[in-house]
Amino acid sequence: MFKENILPLSFYARPAQTVAQALLGKRLVRLFAGQRLAGIIVETEAYCDAAEPDLACHGARNKGRPTARTAVMFGPAGHAYIYFTYGLHWMTNIVTGREGEANAVLLRALEPVEGEAVITRHRPDRPRGEWTNGPGKLSQALAIDQTLNGAHLYRPDSVLWVEEAPPIPQASVCCGPRIGLGKTPEPWFSMPWRFWVDGNAFVSRNSG
DNA sequence: AGCACGATTAACT
DNA sequence: GTTAATCGTGCTC
Numbered sequence A: 001m002f003k004e005n006i007l008p009l010s011f012y013a014r015p016a017q018t019v020a021q022a023l024l025g026k027r028l029v030r031l032f033a034g035q036r037l038a039g040i041i042v043e044t045e046a047y048c049d050a051a052e053p054d055l056a057c058h059g060a061r062n063k064g065r066p067t068a069r070t071a072v073m074f075g076p077a078g079h080a081y082i083y084f085t086y087g088l089h090w091m092t093n094i095v096t097g098r099e100g101e102a103n104a105v106l107l108r109a110l111e112p113v114e115g116e117a118v119i120t121r122h123r124p125d126r127p128r129g130e131w132t133n134g135p136g137k138l139s140q141a142l143a144i145d146q147t148l149n150g151a152h153l154y155r156p157d158s159v160l161w162v163e164e165a166p167p168i169p170q171a172s173v174c175c176g177p178r179i180g181l182g183k184t185p186e187p188w189f190s191m192p193w194r195f196w197v198d199g200n201a202f203v204s205r206n207s208g
Numbered sequence B: 001a002g003c004a005c006g007a008t009t010a011a012c013t
Numbered sequence C: 001g002t003t004a005a006t007c008g009t010g011c012t013c
Helices: A016-022 A116-122 A135-141
Strands: A027-032 A035-049 A080-085 A089-095 A102-114 A160-163 A173-176 A194-197
Touching (some): A016 A102, A089 A135, A102 A116, A102 A135, A116 A135
Antiparallel strands (some): A027 A035, A027 A160, A035 A102, A089 A102, A173 A194
């Protein structure tokens, strides 16, 4: 009852760009204090320094070798890669692709659907529309932090996973350049590896 | 050993 | 539109 139609390892063991697109419309579930906190995934970004280089990907740093921080990204698919940035925000990613290659999908926005009484306490004094419309915000809303780095997403004892949900029509799937890449050089700066659901109110930014 | 900056957010003008 | 907050990471010296 708590876990319905959990996406299997095979869903994640594909290229990051494929998984990023396929995750739109799926339901992310966080088991927290015995309750389900859940949202429909409406915005993602793919990072993949594998068959082709991606200098925007954390895995491309340190000459493309794993570090203590990025080791999870190089590991097997279907695990959470959680990292800390700007001194205060946690980013939630899902590892995809093949072990030994740096593949991950950043979850950028959700539409909250379960556990809203708990979520609002994690996002105090914020309107519902600002609970989960950004990568740092959704991590805070679902109480995702470093304790979940490396956590598996498809086993019976998972506390974070993704469930099957009604699909998004292909015509509603939009893509464009990734956000916040700073001084990342072309062509990676402009690669259209950000995906979102057209018109969804929780997407972190318009058009792009 | 030291340092510049980041896959961001919120509170400003 | 602009900027402070805040600290781990990876790079340079």
